[in-house]
Amino acid sequence: MHIPVLLKKSIQALKIKKNGIYIDGTFGSGGHSKCILEKINSYGKLYAIDRDPESIKIGKKIQDSRFTIIHDLFSNIYKHCKKYKIIQKVNGIILDLGMSSMQLDNVKRGFSFKNNGPLDMRMNQKNGFSASNWLMNATEKEIFKVLKKYGEEKYSKKIAFHIIKKRPILQTHELHKIISKITPQKNTKSSKRTFQAIRIKINNELNELKNFLSKVLQILAPKGRLCIISFHSLEDRIVKKFLFKNSRKIPNLPKNIPLTIKELKRIGKKKYKLRIFKKISPTKKDILKNSRCRSAILRTAELK
Ligand SMILES: C[S@@+](CC[C@H](N)C(=O)[O-])C[C@H]1O[C@@H](n2cnc3c(N)ncnc32)[C@H](O)[C@@H]1O
The missing domain is CATH 3.40.50.150 (Vaccinia Virus protein VP39)
Incomplete structure (x- = not known):
């Protein structure tokens, strides 16, 4: 709870x-x-x-x-x-x-990179489009801007470039792996900030x-x-x-x-x-x- x-x-x-x-x-x-x-x-x-x-x-x-x-x-x-x-x-x-x-710990909601599940992130799954959907259709520049503005993420440009290369990205762990490979290995800060940025965008x-x-x-x-x-x-x-x-x-x-x-x-x-x-x-x-x-x-x- x-x-x-x-x-x-x-x-x-x-x-x-x-x-x-x-x-x-x-x-x-x-x-x-x-x-x-x-x-x-x-x-x-x-x-x-x-x-x-x-x-x-x-x-x-x-x-x-x-x-x-x-x-x-x-x-x-x-x-x-x-x-x-x-x-x-x-x-x-x-x-x-x-x-x-309740939202963060439910793997089916896709809010956390710690658990593997569908990359959804909607607070109301009956409305709007999922994070996976958005990443599939957004331009590299749009993704970069969201990561920079809402995640204040240092590697926004690099992450956006690799998202475009690897999409479709359907699962939370797929996105986490892409980020981990191209950012400093020891910490998960870039994943945390990227997930936060996408969540802010998806839920306006x-x-x-x-x-x-x-x-x-x-x-x-x-x-x-x-x-x-x-x-x-x-x-x-x-x-x-x-x-x-x-x-x-x-x-x-x-x-x-x-x-x-x-x-x-x-x-x-x-x-x-x-x-x-x-x-x-x-x-x-x-x-x-x-x-x-x-x-x-x-x-x-x-x-x-
Ligand atoms: C941190 S939780 C609130 C927890 C609550 N205070 C409690 O003690 O259980 C935030 C809640 O706000 C809801 N929420 C976030 N943005 C919202 C919005 N724009 N309109 C309505 N609900 C929203 C989320 O769905 C979530 O259930």
């Missing part, structure tokens, strides 16, 4: 109101959701979203009138809030990004996060909290940029450039939207208990 990352700290960060309305945008196996349900009373509500049908099966087993499970992308959050008439009423939203152990992960953020402030109630746990710098950069942009009254301006009266008035009228809390990283003890949380960062903000 999946061990939830930074569980206690993220639930504390949500500052749960007993009769509040909450959204868990990444239900997974329900670790965070179960904790929220323990903290709310019979007037409270929890809506949980996940794109993976396997997670939805788990969610449907929760028989609790306060709980609703939704099979969709979290970028569609606004549509669901409208449907349930909870726009500007949500007291807290949590996203625990990345994959669940960064756009999902950006689209979610573009709507989230319209959904939260005053004093509502947003907690996001991210697992790599690309995600964290997006979250951090969004929080800072919406917490600053005065935009970053080049020094020594005079402002017009009109500009000064506009800045004066601008309201801070978010109060940001200090980011939280796992302690050594957290990492010992759950090595998956090694790279996790929890960022929290409150709507004013």
Whole structure:
């Protein structure tokens, strides 16, 4: 089973109101959701979203009138809030990004180079195209760009060249072997980064996060909290940029450039939207208990 990352700290960060309305945008196996349900009373509500049908099966087993499970992308959050008439009423939203152990450890999902299985990597296997399919049809330049941008992989060019030469690549171990042969032997970093990059591309992960953020402030109630746990710098950069942009009254301006009266008035009228809390990283003890949380960062903000 999946061990939830930074569980206690993220639930504390949500500052749960007993009769509040909450959204868990990444239900997974329900670790965070179960904790929220323990903290709310019979007037409270929890809506949980996940794109993976396997997670939805788990969610449907929760028989609790306060709980609703939704099979969709979290970028569609606004549509669901409208449907349930909870726009500007949500007291807290949590996203625990990345994959669940359920996805990572299932060889049929193809997320890990450690186990051999079909090279799929879709979080919802009923939609879109598999990693194997994408690698078969993409150009060398497209593959190179994805590995460079989403994996920050030093050997992107070389790996893309060899993928094209060896395709079709149907199994995770085939891809891992190609990478191992052409990159320094002792570590598996290049495989890790390549798999991460392809997974981000296949699941459109960064756009999902950006689209979610573009709507989230319209959904939260005053004093509502947003907690996001991210697992790599690309995600964290997006979250951090969004929080800072919406917490600053005065935009970053080049020094020594005079402002017009009109500009000064506009800045004066601008309201801070978010109060940001200090980011939280796992302690050594957290990492010992759950090595998956090694790279996790929890960022929290409150709507004013
Ligand atoms: C790290 S797991 C969450 C684990 C969960 N917090 C728990 O305690 O069990 C991430 C989950 O988010 C889901 N997910 C990732 N991106 C998504 C998206 N854009 N929309 C909906 N669900 C998404 C994945 O399918 C996965 O089940």
